[in-house]
Amino acid sequence: MLSNTGNTLIFINIILTLSIIYFSFQFLNKEKRNFGVKKFVELSLYQTTLSLIIFFTLILGFVFSDFSIENVYRNSHTLKPLFYKITGTWGNHEGSLLLWINVLVFFSYLFLLFNKKSNHIFLIYTLLIQNFLILGFLLFLFVNSNPFSLVVPKPLEGLGLNPILQDPALAIHPPLLYVGFVGSSIYFSAAVASLISGLTGSEFAKKIKLWVLISWCFQTLGITLGSIWAYYELGWGGFWFWDPVENSSLMPWFVMTALLHSVMVLEKRNMLYSWVIILCLMTFTLSVTGTFLVRSGILNSVHTFANDPSRGLYILVFLSVMIFFAITIFIKKNKKDHYIFSGYSKETFILANNWFMAFFLFTILVGTVYPIFTEVLTQTKVSVGPPFYNITIIPIVIPFLLLMAIAPNISWIKDRTNNLKKISFLIILSILINSIIFHFFKSMSLISNLIIISSLFLIFYTLSDFFSSYKKKIYLVPSRIVSHLGFGLLIFFIGLNHNFSIEKDFNIKVGEKKSVENFLINFESLNLIEKENYKAIVGTFRVDNKKNLNSNTLSPEIRIYSQPETLTYEASIRTRLSHDLYLTMSNINRTELYNIKFQKKPFMMMIWLSAILISIGGFLRIFKK
């Protein structure tokens, strides 16, 4: 029943999308134009409503466990808690593709609604391109990855959802990330439309600014949430692993960040038009590429759903067509830009920011796709280890942080102020604090010191900006200050976290004790508990701090989920503002010993808060508008 409804609705949606495309062509052909933009707003509203209904149909299928739908059968189970039945809807390839389409459609509608009164030719071209994208993904959904496929005969019970996906953070992580990832489609479309319709320069910048900002904010939040999930769920005890899937969410983020800055140059100074267009095209291209890399199973990552080569092929073809089309239009229509840059001006610094972003992007891209090339060309299997990223990226972050502090205060066109005094004072202050930190704890490598110094410099510089604007009674919206401060704090806390973490892996029996630096870990007992959808072996560990006589009880679990039968390790984490205590336990075949990973990780909470602060800066600006 639901399956038929779903399929019919998808089919109607395809027809609707085709009709929007058809009417767009009619509208753009002046002789045949006998209707206004209002018609498109209506059609888009239908399209949005319809997409939402399709999505809810699938959710209903999950809620009522309609196992005649293959997707529900594969990813759900009657005994699963209701919350995870619902979130399971987008916890699989087909469902998440449906979510993807919803975001595409929503952005299309909102963009139309917000720009109803502006240049109609540009607007309808944007809508046209966007609807081609929607059509492409709808066809993909309908033909290749249909979430409403039937299973005959109807199974009595579903296979269940992978337990590591049964988690609240992971329930909201995909929707957030998709708003960022897929939201970038709208300025991809707008960029192509701008090239065709000739709406260029600062006019164009004003049109896309809001959308770049929105997608950037959500992308930042989405990445943070994914990282938090990996930290407590995967049990590796870190927050960033340079896994291909993390990389492919980070790559569009770099381009978005570059775009966010260069759009300002385009708006204020009417320069860098071609560059902004390239960035717009790149963002969505990279989003689709990322999806291709993880979904096709070419790269090995946590997000590789059950592999199906035909999916990869479809996305690859779609991607190639998209890139080819965009590049052709770009080459044909792009006009020569004029650049008048003086060395010491805001625009030069923003360009520098873009170069840094390009560097980060390129490095991560090389690291991520290199294994594919070696496999295809030389048949050798390699993987790129995390040291590659650390060695290449970390040193470059230092000058980046310094510039990030100074640049926002430099004025447009040509700057004549002299703030050497302030800079040297703040650098000395940062060095002093850095030496205090390291003197009282332990000595560390040169690069760590430089990272701490430069991040402190960024923090102080941004704060002093805030106070001086406050003194001058210019109450500007502090979005830039909040975001830059957030970034400074993020790097600062990552630096401290990296240098002052304690980590120890060991094997231990029940009743034994183990001493790790100034902690004494007592393995007190083991208990078996039964929950709604899993059984668990719970260990009780008392962790005594020998220095301040504090005592914490940590209870890591080994969970055995029944549907599907899976073993997972649940880390036990005691979170404080200043540090996390982190303990995972796993059993070892044929022995009484348990394998323990114990970590004291300083400032984990602060790392998450700083990352969230970065996106809060963006949200402040959105709501100011």
Next chain:
Amino acid sequence: MLTKKVKNRILFLTLFITILVVFIFYLAKILNNNLLFFKTPSDLIENQNIKIGKSIRLGGMVKKNSIVATSDEIKFIITDFKNEIIVSYKGAVPNLFLEEKGVVAEGFLKDKKYFIANRVLAKHDENYMPPELKEVIKNAK
């Protein structure tokens, strides 16, 4: 004579290309030092010129009855059903690290048959495993 504008351009271009070349070399060098090649026990034993001490990834199955744990390390044998290598590991083992299941150990050879691992990867669940491993298991069967 070259005009000032042309001179500037040439200067800019040379600077740009030099930076680009230096940057690519820098990246390539680091990349080369950090590549982890995937090997099976047979690769290591049959091939004479494997460098001892170089970081690699070793993949195969954990041999039955081979896991031995003491208070600070775990020893087990990785086999591809033709050859075997003893692995010593001092870290935390992942989900589903079990005998007769697939495993990938990251580390280096101490001598011909003895491998020191600093990271051990196994599959997260029934549907997920490192693709390298899938092939090893497929070939073994």
